[in-house]
Amino acid sequence: GMPERVTIYEVGPRDGLQNEKTVVPVATKAEFVRRLLAAGLDTVELTSFVPQKWVPQLGDAEELLDLLGESGTGQRRPVLVPNERGLDRALEKGVSAIAIFGSATESFAQANLNRSVAESVEMFAPVVKRALDAGTWVRAYVSMCFGDPWEGPVPVTQVVDVCSRLMDLGCDQLSIGDTIGVGTAGHVLRLLDALEEAGIGTDQVGVHFHDTYGQALTNTLTALQRGVSVVDASTGGLGGCPYARSATGNLATEDLVWALDGLGIEHGADLQALVETSTWMAEQLGRPAPSRVVRALAGG
Numbered sequence: 605g606m607p608e609r610v611t612i613y614e615v616g617p618r619d620g621l622q623n624e625k626t627v628v629p630v631a632t633k634a635e636f637v638r639r640l641l642a643a644g645l646d647t648v649e650l651t652s653f654v655p656q657k658w659v660p661q662l663g664d665a666e667e668l669l670d671l672l673g674e675s676g677t678g679q680r681r682p683v684l685v686p687n688e689r690g691l692d693r694a695l696e697k698g699v700s701a702i703a704i705f706g707s708a709t710e711s712f713a714q715a716n717l718n719r720s721v722a723e724s725v726e727m728f729a730p731v732v733k734r735a736l737d738a739g740t741w742v743r744a745y746v747s748m749c750f751g752d753p754w755e756g757p758v759p760v761t762q763v764v765d766v767c768s769r770l771m772d773l774g775c776d777q778l779s780i781g782d783t784i785g786v787g788t789a790g791h792v793l794r795l796l797d798a799l800e801e802a803g804i805g806t807d808q809v810g811v812h813f814h815d816t817y818g819q820a821l822t823n824t825l826t827a828l829q830r831g832v833s834v835v836d837a838s839t840g841g842l843g844g845c846p847y848a849r850s851a852t853g854n855l856a857t858e859d860l861v862w863a864l865d866g867l868g869i870e871h872g873a874d875l876q877a878l879v880e881t882s883t884w885m886a887e888q889l890g891r892p893a894p895s896r897v898v899r900a901l902a903g904g
């Protein structure tokens with residue numbers, strides 16, 4: 605059956621804004637985060653500690669954390685960290701939750717991390733060890749779990765192998781990424797079954813669906829029925845990865861909340877406040893939010 609409560613893992617400030625054509629001013633980002641927190645979201649991923657030349661959109665990570673102060677700290681304010689340099693930067697800012705991000709495919713490992721899958725696991729190992737030693741919460745993302753723009757379909761065994769290697773480092777949570785949004789419900793079940801067989805139960809798994817083919821919500825509900833209770837979503841449906849062709853926005857937080865409300869599943873977020881936040885953000889970005897629920901409720 606469905607869980608009684610779902611943890612919404614909000615990725616709008618990170619996944620949402622990393623793919624914008626323009627760099628959003630840091631004060632606007634801080635206001636976005638404040639509005640998301642005021643709307644009752646539990647976990648908000650804030651930014652990435654990656655080189656500015658790789659993701660100029662998030663080149664202001666330190667400034668953003670300075671602006672957020674207390675509200676930007678704690679184990680429910682993760683940031684992306686690829687390597688030890690990123691970890692040093694994050695720890696210096698008092699961060700206590702990080703996410704490493706691997707790839708199920710060699711093509712995307714090269715495009716996104718400039719190294720092979722094996723080399724990226726080597727890069728992550730000391731990051732995870734040092735983070736855990738410092739009492740930091742660690743999530744492991746795995747991208748291209750359902751398909752890859754260069755390689756096409758990705759075998760479930762290959763996905764499980766990478767997930768296991770990252771979880772064996774001691775990470776607290778796994779997030780299975782459908783980076784390009786091609787997955788369907790049966791595929792979600794096959795992957796969750798295979799992960800469980802490999803010793804990674806649904807209590808350790810979050811789902812990260814991009815909505816390219818309109819399957820993100822269906823896939824999410826399928827995962828919930830199978831025991832998952834952590835769901836990644838992006839307010840307004842912003843998002844995408846600059847290093848993956850054909851990646852579009854994440855599951856919109858509002859679409860998720862609408863569905864959870866209908867099912868009577870607790871989540872803690874205020875739908876109207878999220879819609880207002882998306883409407884405000886759309887004005888900042890100069891284009892409407894992709895979310896269907898936002899369009900329906902914004903009264904435009």
Ligand code: HMG
Binds near residue numbers: 717
């Ligand atoms: P590299 O070029 O191989 O790195 O990139 P390097 O170690 O050779 O360093 C190159 C330069 O960058 C050096 O400076 C380093 O000091 C510096 P130089 O000597 O040239 O002056 N440097 C750094 N500076 C600041 N912060 C750092 C840092 N690291 C090195 N952390 C690297 C390798 C992993 C760094 C690069 O490939 C990278 O940053 N990749 C990340 C790309 C990215 O952020 N992608 C989007 C996030 S993933 C995603 O969206 C998917 C997800 O949503 C799930 C899904 O949907 O599937 C999570």
Ligand code: MG
Binds near residue numbers: 619783814845
């Ligand atoms: Mg993503």
